[in-house]
Amino acid sequence: xxxxxxxxxxxxxxxxxxxxxxxxxxxxxxxxxNWLFRRLGQPLWLPPVVLSAVALAxxxxxxxxxxxxxxxxxxxxxxxxxxxxxxxxxxxYQQMHHIRALWRPIVCTLPLAAxxxxxxxxxxxxxxxxTPEVLASLAPKSVTAPIAIGITEQLGxxxxxxxxxxxxxxxxxxxFVDLLAGPLGIEDERILGFALGLNGHAIGTARAFEISHTAxxxxxxxxxxxxVFTALILPLIWRLV
Amino acid sequence: MLRGFLILxxxxxxxxxxxxxxxxxxxxxxxxxxxxxLTLMLQGRVSNELATASQGLISVLVLLIMPGVVGAFFxxxxxxxxxxxxxxxxxxxxxLSVLSTLLLMRALVRTGQRSRLGEGGxxx
Numbered sequence: 343x344x345x346x347x348x349x350x351x352x353x354x355x356x357x358x359x360x361x362x363x364x365x366x367x368x369x370x371x372x373x374x375x376n377w378l379f380r381r382l383g384q385p386l387w388l389p390p391v392v393l394s395a396v397a398l399a400x401x402x403x404x405x406x407x408x409x410x411x412x413x414x415x416x417x418x419x420x421x422x423x424x425x426x427x428x429x430x431x432x433x434x435y436q437q438m439h440h441i442r443a444l445w446r447p448i449v450c451t452l453p454l455a456a457x458x459x460x461x462x463x464x465x466x467x468x469x470x471x472x473t474p475e476v477l478a479s480l481a482p483k484s485v486t487a488p489i490a491i492g493i494t495e496q497l498g499x500x501x502x503x504x505x506x507x508x509x510x511x512x513x514x515x516x517x518f519v520d521l522l523a524g525p526l527g528i529e530d531e532r533i534l535g536f537a538l539g540l541n542g543h544a545i546g547t548a549r550a551f552e553i554s555h556t557a558x559x560x561x562x563x564x565x566x567x568x569x570v571f572t573a574l575i576l577p578l579i580w581r582l583v
Numbered sequence: 584m585l586r587g588f589l590i591l592x593x594x595x596x597x598x599x600x601x602x603x604x605x606x607x608x609x610x611x612x613x614x615x616x617x618x619x620x621l622t623l624m625l626q627g628r629v630s631n632e633l634a635t636a637s638q639g640l641i642s643v644l645v646l647l648i649m650p651g652v653v654g655a656f657f658x659x660x661x662x663x664x665x666x667x668x669x670x671x672x673x674x675x676x677x678x679l680s681v682l683s684t685l686l687l688m689r690a691l692v693r694t695g696q697r698s699r700l701g702e703g704g705x706x707x
Contacts, residue, residue, distance in 0.1 A: 368646065368649050390645060391649070391652065395655075395656070396656075398653045399656040409657040413654065416650030420647060420648075420650055423612065423648070424599070424611060424615070425595045425612075425640060426640040426647055427610070427612030427616055428594045428616050428619055429591050429616075429636065429641055431617070431618075431619035431620040431623070432619070432629060432634055432637035433641070434620050435619075435624060444695070446691065446695055447687075447691030447692045450691050454687065455684040458679070462672075462675070463676030463677075463680075464672070466671050466672040467669065467676075470665075470667055470671055470672070471665070472668040472669065472672070473665065484680065488613070489609065492609075501654075502654040502655055503658060505652055505655050506656075506658075507655075507669065507673055508652075509652045510673045511673055514677040514678070515680075518677060518678050518681040518682075519681055522681060526685055536684070537688065544648055545645075547644075548644060566617070569609075569613050570609055570613055573609045
């Protein structure tokens with residue numbers, strides 16, 4: 343009987359030999375987060391991704407399961423981020439006629455806005471005494487996760503801290519776009535979408551697709567261009583400073 | 584659906600191959616996204632298979648980034664002394680950058696519309 347109990351208690355550890363456990367936990371947390379989001383009346387300041395992540399963190403903390411073991415299994419899920427990034431090219435193509443009409447503002451805004459997105463944060467953090475490791479982790483805060491991981495590693499930052507900053511930035515950018523659009527008198531969903539993707543990467547883009555397909559396409563464009571541009575410019579800035 | 588997924592995977596691999604061969608600082612996924620957009624523009628149409636597969640993947644994007652996001656909760660204690668710098672940078676930095684983007688785009692879109700009206704006819 344005690345043997346049976348020991349084996350039951352060891353289950354999270356033994357089951358984590360297969361990545362399916364981590365995938366199952368992530369999927370469960372995803373649905374818990376979405377369910378909570380609806381129960382709370384869909385608050386803008388608390389998107390499903392935050393609720394799901396908190397639920398997932400609680401599950402992992404409560405189970406006798408090391409975070410590192412979870413991450414090893416969940417990496418199978420993150421593999422799909424590559425093809426999912428490619429998939430963003432399809433709405434981009436489908437909305438190309440809208441983008442063509444606005445190409446001039448887009449081309450002019452992007453380099454400045456994408457640079458500012460990391461420079462503001464870098465200057466503030468530097469002034470408050472952040473270490474170079476923390477600065478390197480905050481620098482790609484508006485860049486979509488698969489590119490940001492590469493940038494942070496290149497600059498010598500910590501990936502988990504960067505991911506935390508990414509999450510907070512995505513949520514805040516979504517919130518601020520919604521809050522500032524009214525007072526600034528901006529109703530054009532192309533501008534809102536572009537600002538969401540440029541500042542709030544995948545989280546902002548997910549929100550933009552809730553507004554409309556057009557906003558989503560502009561967000562994909564903003565996210566993609568910011569990612570490419572930041573990946574090229576940040577290593578250069580780093581070398582200069 | 585699966586045929587569409589195959590196309591996405593192939594473009595991702597193509598992007599990765601280019602990244603590795605030319606030692607580019609851009610991820611394979613983004614290169615693949617750029618390449619597939621250009622290909623579709625040349626073709627002038629997108630198949631239902633590809634549209635369905637991409638919609639499916641985009642709708643689970645949040646699920647795919649969750650394992651990375653949750654890592655933040657387990658490592659945050661290492662940076663306790665710098666929390667003020669991190670929080671201030673994220674909060675102020677994001678509000679400033681969102682404001683900058685919105686103001687820039689609003690100004691440029693308006694200028695574009697005005698100059699087009701000034702030319703006496705819009706081309707689109």
